[in-house]
Amino acid sequence: xxxxxxxxxxxxxxxxxxxxxxxxxxxxxxxxxxxxxxxxxxxxxxxxxxxxxxxxxxxxxxxxxxxxxxxxxxxxxxxxxxxxxxxxxxxxxxxxxxxxxxxxxxxxxxxxxxxxxxxxxxxxxxxxxxxxxxxxxx
Numbered sequence: 001x002x003x004x005x006x007x008x009x010x011x012x013x014x015x016x017x018x019x020x021x022x023x024x025x026x027x028x029x030x031x032x033x034x035x036x037x038x039x040x041x042x043x044x045x046x047x048x049x050x051x052x053x054x055x056x057x058x059x060x061x062x063x064x065x066x067x068x069x070x071x072x073x074x075x076x077x078x079x080x081x082x083x084x085x086x087x088x089x090x091x092x093x094x095x096x097x098x099x100x101x102x103x104x105x106x107x108x109x110x111x112x113x114x115x116x117x118x119x120x121x122x123x124x125x126x127x128x129x130x131x132x133x134x135x136x137x138x
Contacts, residue, residue, distance in 0.1 A: 031068045032060040040071065040138075067136055074137035081125040088122035091115070 046060035098111035
């Protein structure tokens, strides 16, 4: 009950996701991975049909406890990277507005630099997420 109250008072989606995942880790369920498309399902048994590709239950393999822990453990970091990507995209949009406004040369240079730096930040987080996916941390 305390956990639920804390989630309701939280102002960040990341905090809610992290706390929800901690609760799930405490009551960790089995994870099943579709061998056709890679979809990961949570439950006591594999789903009858993959919600992504439609493959039957026979195409699901139960993940080991180590692989399951890796997925649950990476949820917070993955959520942080996704939020960083979203914020970087917002900076890019705002920077483009500043570039179009073109108040003066210094502002123009600052907005161009902010746009370039935000793109780099976004790409860095996307690369990290791709690495997590390749390592089964998704």
